[in-house]
Amino acid sequence: xxxxxxxxxxxxxxxxxxxxxxxxxxxxxxxxxxxxxxxxxxxxxxxxxxxxxxxxxxxxxxxxxxxxxxxxxxxxxxxxxxxxxxxxxxxxxxxxxxxxxxxxxxxxxxxxxxxxxxxxxxxxxxxxxxxxxxxxxxxxxxxxxxxxxxxxxxxxxxxxxxxxxxxxxxxxxxxxxxxxxxxxxxxxxxxxxxxxxxxxxxxxxxxxxxxxxxxxxxxxxxxxxxxxxxxxxxxxxxxxxxxxxxxxxxxxxxxxxxxxxxxxxxxxxxxxxxxxxxxxxxxxxxxxxxxxxxxxxxxxxxxxxxxxxxxxxxxxxxxxxxxxxxxxxxxxxxxxxxxxxxxxxxxxxxxxxxxxxxxxxxxxxxxxxxxxxxxxxxxxxxxxxxxxxxxxxxxxxxxxxxxxxxxxxxxxxxxxxxxxxxxxxxxxxxxxxxxxxxxxxxxxxxxxxxxxxxxxxxxxxxxxxxxxxxxxxxxxxxxxxxxxxxxxxxxxxxxxxxxxxxxxxxxxxxxxxxxxxxxxxxxxxxxxxxxxxxxxxxxxxxxxxxxxxxxxxxxxxxxxxxxxxxxxxxxxxxxxxxxxxxxxxxxxxxxxxxxxxxxxxxxxxxxxxxxxxxxxxxxxxxxxxxxxxxxxxxxxxxxxxxxxxxxxxxxxxxxxxxxxxxxxxxxxxxxxxxxxxxxxxxxxxxxxxxxxxxxxxxxxxxxxxxxxxxxxx
Amino acid sequence: xxxxxxxxxxxxxxxxxxxxxxxxxxxxxxxxxxxxxxxxxxxxxxxxxxxxxxxxxxxxxxxxxxxxxxxxxxxxxxxxxxxxxxxxxxxxxxxxxxxxxxxxxxxxxxxxxxxxxxxxxxxxxxxxxxxxxxxxxxxxxxxxxxxxxxxxxxxxxxxxxxxxxxxxxxxxxxxxxxxxxxxxxxxxxxxxxxxxxxxxxxxxxxxx
Numbered sequence: 001x002x003x004x005x006x007x008x009x010x011x012x013x014x015x016x017x018x019x020x021x022x023x024x025x026x027x028x029x030x031x032x033x034x035x036x037x038x039x040x041x042x043x044x045x046x047x048x049x050x051x052x053x054x055x056x057x058x059x060x061x062x063x064x065x066x067x068x069x070x071x072x073x074x075x076x077x078x079x080x081x082x083x084x085x086x087x088x089x090x091x092x093x094x095x096x097x098x099x100x101x102x103x104x105x106x107x108x109x110x111x112x113x114x115x116x117x118x119x120x121x122x123x124x125x126x127x128x129x130x131x132x133x134x135x136x137x138x139x140x141x142x143x144x145x146x147x148x149x150x151x152x153x154x155x156x157x158x159x160x161x162x163x164x165x166x167x168x169x170x171x172x173x174x175x176x177x178x179x180x181x182x183x184x185x186x187x188x189x190x191x192x193x194x195x196x197x198x199x200x201x202x203x204x205x206x207x208x209x210x211x212x213x214x215x216x217x218x219x220x221x222x223x224x225x226x227x228x229x230x231x232x233x234x235x236x237x238x239x240x241x242x243x244x245x246x247x248x249x250x251x252x253x254x255x256x257x258x259x260x261x262x263x264x265x266x267x268x269x270x271x272x273x274x275x276x277x278x279x280x281x282x283x284x285x286x287x288x289x290x291x292x293x294x295x296x297x298x299x300x301x302x303x304x305x306x307x308x309x310x311x312x313x314x315x316x317x318x319x320x321x322x323x324x325x326x327x328x329x330x331x332x333x334x335x336x337x338x339x340x341x342x343x344x345x346x347x348x349x350x351x352x353x354x355x356x357x358x359x360x361x362x363x364x365x366x367x368x369x370x371x372x373x374x375x376x377x378x379x380x381x382x383x384x385x386x387x388x389x390x391x392x393x394x395x396x397x398x399x400x401x402x403x404x405x406x407x408x409x410x411x412x413x414x415x416x417x418x419x420x421x422x423x424x425x426x427x428x429x430x431x432x433x434x435x436x437x438x439x440x441x442x443x444x445x446x447x448x449x450x451x452x453x454x455x456x457x458x459x460x461x462x463x464x465x466x467x468x469x470x471x472x473x474x475x476x477x478x479x480x481x482x483x484x485x486x487x488x489x490x491x492x493x494x495x496x497x498x499x500x501x502x503x504x505x506x507x508x509x510x511x512x513x514x515x516x517x518x519x520x521x522x523x524x525x526x527x528x529x530x531x532x533x534x535x536x537x538x539x540x541x542x543x544x545x546x547x548x549x550x551x552x553x554x555x556x557x558x559x560x561x562x563x564x565x566x567x568x569x570x571x572x573x574x575x576x577x578x579x580x581x582x583x584x585x586x587x588x589x590x591x592x593x594x595x596x597x598x599x600x601x602x603x604x605x606x607x608x609x610x611x612x613x614x615x616x617x618x619x620x621x622x623x624x625x626x627x628x629x630x631x632x633x634x635x636x637x638x639x640x641x642x643x644x645x646x647x648x649x650x651x652x653x654x655x656x657x658x659x660x661x662x663x664x665x666x667x668x669x670x671x672x673x674x675x676x677x678x679x680x681x682x683x684x685x686x687x688x689x690x691x692x693x694x695x696x697x698x699x700x701x702x703x704x705x706x707x708x709x710x711x712x713x
Numbered sequence: 714x715x716x717x718x719x720x721x722x723x724x725x726x727x728x729x730x731x732x733x734x735x736x737x738x739x740x741x742x743x744x745x746x747x748x749x750x751x752x753x754x755x756x757x758x759x760x761x762x763x764x765x766x767x768x769x770x771x772x773x774x775x776x777x778x779x780x781x782x783x784x785x786x787x788x789x790x791x792x793x794x795x796x797x798x799x800x801x802x803x804x805x806x807x808x809x810x811x812x813x814x815x816x817x818x819x820x821x822x823x824x825x826x827x828x829x830x831x832x833x834x835x836x837x838x839x840x841x842x843x844x845x846x847x848x849x850x851x852x853x854x855x856x857x858x859x860x861x862x863x864x865x866x867x868x869x870x871x872x873x874x875x876x877x878x879x880x881x882x883x884x885x886x887x888x889x890x891x892x893x894x895x896x897x898x899x900x901x902x903x904x905x906x907x908x909x910x911x912x913x914x915x916x917x918x919x920x921x
Contacts, residue, residue, distance in 0.1 A: 497771075497798035501727045504798075504820035508733035511823035515740035528736055535729045575798070578726060578773045 014141040017047045021149045028156040032164065033057055033125075034066055036156045040128070041070035044149060048142055050132045051105070051112055054084045056092060057119075057126035057157070065126065071107065079107045088129055091116065105133065113137040117150035125157050213247055220332030222249025225325050226313070228287050242267070243325060252309060252332055254301035272298035272306065283313065283326075290315045290323055296333075308337040351376055358461035363445075363454050366416055369393055372454055381438060381461055383430035401427035401435065412442070412455075419444045419452055425462070437466040483677055487607060497575045502539035506532050545572055548600055557596045562640055562706065563588040565599060566630055569606040573614070580614050582626040589633035592640055596709040597685050605678040605689070606630075609644040609702045612674065616648030616700065639687070639705040647699040651691060659691050682706070720764040721830055723747040724754045724780070725796070726772050730819070734767060734796075737823055738830065751775035755783065763841060765814065765833035767826070770797040770804065778804070781811050790840055792833035796821065850914045856898050864891040868904065869911040 020043065028036045034057070041053040053070040069081035085092070087106040102111040112131040115138045119125035130138070130146055138146060216222055225244035241264050247257035253270040255262050271279060275297035286293030295311045313328030354360060360378025364371055370393050376386035382399045384391050400408050404426035415422035421443040428436045442457030513528035545568060566588060570577075577584045610628065617626040627647040635641045651659070660675050675689075682689040682704045689704040721738050723745060725731040731747050738745045748754040751772050770777040781793055792814045797804070805816045814836060815829035857865065860881075867877045874892065878885045901907035 500798045500819050501730050505727070505729035505733035507820045508730070508737045508823060512733065512736040512740040515737075519740070521740075524736075524740065528740075531729070531732060531736065535733070538729060575771070579771045581772075581774055581776055583773055 010141070014145065017145055018148060020047070021145060021152055024149070024152050025156045025159070028160060030163065031156075031160060033157045033160045034068070036153065036160050037066075037068055037126075037128070038070075040149060040153045040156075041068060044128075044130055044146070045070045045072055047145065048130065048132065048138075049134075050130050050137075052079075052084060052107060052129075052131045054081065054088065054129040054131070055126060056085060056128075058124070077107050083107070084129075088114075092127065103131070105131075108133070115143070115146055117146055117153075119150060119154045119157055125154055125161065128153065216246055216248035217251075220248065220252065222246045222252045222330045223328070224249050224330065225316075225327045227325050228315075228323060244327075249330055252307065252330055253299055254303075254305075270299045270301065272300050274298075279311075286313065287315070287323070287326065290317070306334075307332055308334045354378075355380075358464075360459045361457070362459065363456040364393065364442075365454050366444075366452050371396065373456070378459060381436065381459060382428055383432075383434070399428045399430065401429045403427070408440075415442065416444070416452070416455060419446070435463075436461055437463045483604075483674060487604075487611060487674070497579075498542050498572070499539055501575075502535040502542070505535040506539070509535065542571070548603075556598055558599060559594045559596055560599050560602075561592070561594055562597075562602070562642065563592055563632055565602055566606060566632060566642070569603050569610060570630065572603075573607065573610050576611065576614055577628065580618055580626065582614055582617055582628050584610075584628045584630070587629065587631040589631075589640075592632055592634050593708045595640055595685075595706045597706060598681075601681045602685075602706075605681050605704065606642070606644070608674040608678050612702070613644055613646035613648065613700075616646050620648060634708070635705065637708065639707055641703060641705050643701055643703040645699060645701045650693050650698050651700045656691060656693075660689075678704075718744075718760075718762045719834060720744045720746055720760075720762050721767060721834075722754065722759070722764060722791070723767045724749075724751060724772065724777070725767075725769040726750060727769070730769070734826075737826070738767075741827055743830070751777070751780040751783075754780065763834065763837050765792045765794060765830055765837055767794050767796060767830070770795055770808075778808060778811075781808065781813065785811065790837075790844075792836045792840075794826070794829045794833055796826070847913050850899070850910050853899050854914055857895060861891050861895050861898070864888065865895050865899075865907070865911065868892060868895065869908050871904075 024036075024040065024043065027039065031039075037055045037057060041055055044050060045053045049072070051072065055066075055068045057066045057068075059065060067081035067085050069079060069084050071077045071079065084106050087103065091100075101113055103114050104110075105112045110133060112133050113135065114129055114131040117128040117130065119127060128150060132138075212223075223244065223246045224242055227241055227243045242261050245257075245261045250257040250262065253262070253267055255266070255270075268276065268280065279295045279297040282295050283293055292312070292314050295313075297309055297311070299307045299309055301307070309330050310333045311328055311330040313326045315323055316325050316327055318324050354375055354377035358377065358381065360381045361373065361375045362371060362378050363373035371391075374391075374396075379386045379389060379391070382391075382396060397405065397409060408424050408426045411422050411424045421441065423439070423441045425437070425439050428438055430436070438459050439462045440457060440459040442455045444452050445454045445456055447453050509528045509531040513525050513532070516522070516525035516528060566586065570584065570586065574584075610630070613628050617628070620626055625647055627645075629643070629645045631641075631643045631645070633641050660679050679689045685706055687704055687706040689702070691700060691702050693700060721743050723731060723734045723738070725734060725747070726749050728749075731749065735745045735747050746757075746759070748757065752774055754766075755775075768777040768780060772780075775783070777795055777797075784791060784793075793808075793812070794815045794817065795805075795808050795813050796817045796819055798819050808816055814833040815825075817826055817829065854862075854865075863881060864877060867880060872880065874885050874888045877883075877888045877892075881888070895901075896907065899907060899910055901910055
């Protein structure tokens with residue numbers, strides 16, 4: 001009974017154990033194989049009172065196997081799983097021997113019964129070895145329990161392994177997904193960056209294109225690209241079609257840029273007919289030679305506008321060396337052409353004006369002392385060839401007449417030093433010996449900073465004027481002579497009277513002398529002879545004066561006493577004065593300084609004025625006084641003033657106005673030359689001659705001034 | 714006439730000419746007074762001596778011809794010899810009409826001037842004599858009563874006594890007495906002589 005009760009108890013215990021083992025997989029769910037094996041070994045060692053439980057699990061990844069060992073806790077034994085593994089080695093090989101029933105106890109004395117439990121098909125998962133010193137080991141239930149446990153473990157491990165595999169795969173997948181995700185992220189980022197950059201670049205490009213278009217529009221410059229197939233120049237124009245035409249390029253030809261690129265033929269038609277063939281030929285020749293080309297041509301727009309264009313094209317060759325296209329720019333140079341034309345024309349006008357007026361312009365760099373500009377006429381004036389010569393300042397100065405060179409250079413240098421304008425009259429001596437008279441004026445050019453930059457000026461040929469002036473002077477002098485002689489002619493009667501007076505006196509005295517001698521009155525006779533001599537001298541003097549006036553002498557300047565000159569003229573006019581019952585009075589200033597002048601000319605002026613005054617008073621009633629004053633005085637120590645006043649009828653306004661006009665005369669026999677000539681004589685002396693009404697009397701006053709010269713010591 | 718009294722006046726503005734004229738005239742023993750202008754001559758205090766005037770035509774201020782006219786105006790009778798540098802015919806005619814003795818152009822022969830002076834001086838002395846006679850006749854005329862001065866021109870005019878009486882509203886007898894006194898006072902021996910005297914003294918002609 002006892003046996004039966006024990007057996008029942010044992011069986012019951014066995015059933016409990018079986019249930020426990022059956023329950024194990026539920027516990028193992030989600031656990032690692034090592035944990036599964038570990039709990040299994042713990043369960044087996046406790047359940048079956050084993051001396052050891054050993055497990056060896058193969059690593060599915062092929063790593064070294066995992067070994068585990070459980071020993072009963074009550075016996076305080078220690079051993080490493082490797083020790084057991086080593087003992088069990090011969091049966092754990094790839095080709096294991098048949099498991100024995102007994103093996104030497106690796107952890108104690110004697111032998112132990114062992115039971116290997118294979119996990120999975122052909123130990124795919126691993127093996128568990130249970131060992132016990134009991135001889136009955138393993139009993140029937142123990143075998144059942146162990147095999148159920150092994151099956152359970154195999155299932156658990158299989159699951160765990162699957163699970164772990166799944167987990168690994170999942171993890172791997174996760175990782176790969178993560179990696180891929182991050183890669184994608186990075187790629188995305190890169191892409192975004194690239195997109196941003198591209199957008200930026202595009203924006204930049206757009207902007208620069210806008211700038212370019214604006215620049216093209218503002219500068220009227222278009223760009224184009226022209227597809228050219230090398231060696232097929234004679235083919236259809238489509239071969240040369242434009243692949244690019246900037247908006248402005250299209251506009252230059254009068255096309256609407258919105259409508260796309262017009263055909264080559266359309267472009268061709270817009271070229272001015274006169275320029276069309278020439279321009280295209282030039283371009284095609286360049287294409288054949290693969291050279292850069294510049295073409296100037298005109299376009300005619302539908303509205304008739306004509307534009308001047310300037311095109312520059314440049315060949316583009318690919319890496320293979322084939323000519324691909326021509327790119328280029330076309331610029332609207334209409335304004336420039338017009339400006340050039342205007343400038344050219346105005347320069348031509350200027351050159352023509354300079355040529356006609358014999359006026360040259362020049363500029364001189366003050367710093368270098370060299371000419372920066374010299375007009376063609378300026379070069380011609382100085383005897384240079386405008387086509388060939390580019391003379392230096394020294395060469396210019398060498399053309400100045402040696403006699404004038406020093407003073408011209410001095411004048412210029414002084415003006416440059418003082419930054420003042422200058423004027424110079426000088427002669428130039430050309431290599432062929434020609435002498436020209438030039439008049440030059442120059443003035444300083446000062447920049448904003450106040451620095452003297454250059455001198456610019458003009459020079460003109462005054463040779464002709466000089467000659468004219470000389471001829472005029474000569475003519476005037478001849479005319480003056482003629483009028484002088486004419487005046488003398490008018491005065492013939494009075495002059496003969498003037499000479500007759502001393503002659504008559506001489507005759508009288510000679511006769512008287514003879515009578516005194518006859519009466520032996522010697523003293524009286526002597527007196528008479530002395531009178532004769534005095535009268536003879538006087539006659540001689542008068543003749544000399546008349547001869548001097550009638551002489552045709554060139555003007556000469558001498559120091560002379562104007563009062564003496566006045567007296568001499570009065571002597572000449574005396575009989576005219578008396579014959580007309582004129583009372584002549586002089587008020588000659590004392591110590592009037594000598595003046596530099598031509599005696600004969602000044603005498604002529606005085607003679608003229610006095611004769612005019614007498615003439616004017618001829619019509620005055622007899623009972624009215626006929627008075628003539630000749631005055632001289634020094635005025636402000638700069639001039640001598642000579643005045644001739646008469647008491648005649650005076651001058652009316654019209655006469656006053658026209659008095660000095662040539663050929664204006666109030667006298668029936670007058671030439672109308674006297675006053676103009678007198679005025680020119682006085683002005684040639686640096687003085688002034690004018691007429692006024694006589695303030696205190698009736699009559700007229702003619703006055704003239706003569707400058708007091710510094711007497712050269 | 715004595716030589717000291719007789720004077721030749723010279724007016725010429727030209728000093729040489731004036732001096733030579735003085736010299737020449739003095740050399741023939743005549744007294745000379747020279748002036749530079751007409752004004753100077755007119756304003757000088759001259760003795761009323763016989764003489765003549767040698768006058769230049771052209772003078773400053775008053776000319777020679779002007780002076781001749783002026784002298785005539787103030788009844789200065791002096792024979793004038795004109796001298797001129799350039800005399801023309803109209804001027805000469807004018808001068809001669811006005812009583813010039815001679816008109817000489819310079820230079821003249823000395824004898825021509827001296828002859829002219831001589832002639833002028835003679836003319837002056839003759840004129841002076843005549844002037845003296847007239848003075849005597851005038852002084853006689855001054856002695857006549859007013860009535861006699863009325864009667865005289867009528868007598869000279871050849872009226873009969875009867876006619877004169879009617880003219881004056883008087884009687885024939887009274888006229889006869891007046892006539893007698895006039896003839897006596899004027900020392901006229903005949904009516905013809907009275908007529909000559911009347912002409913010389915330039916007595917007034919009867920009112921018509």
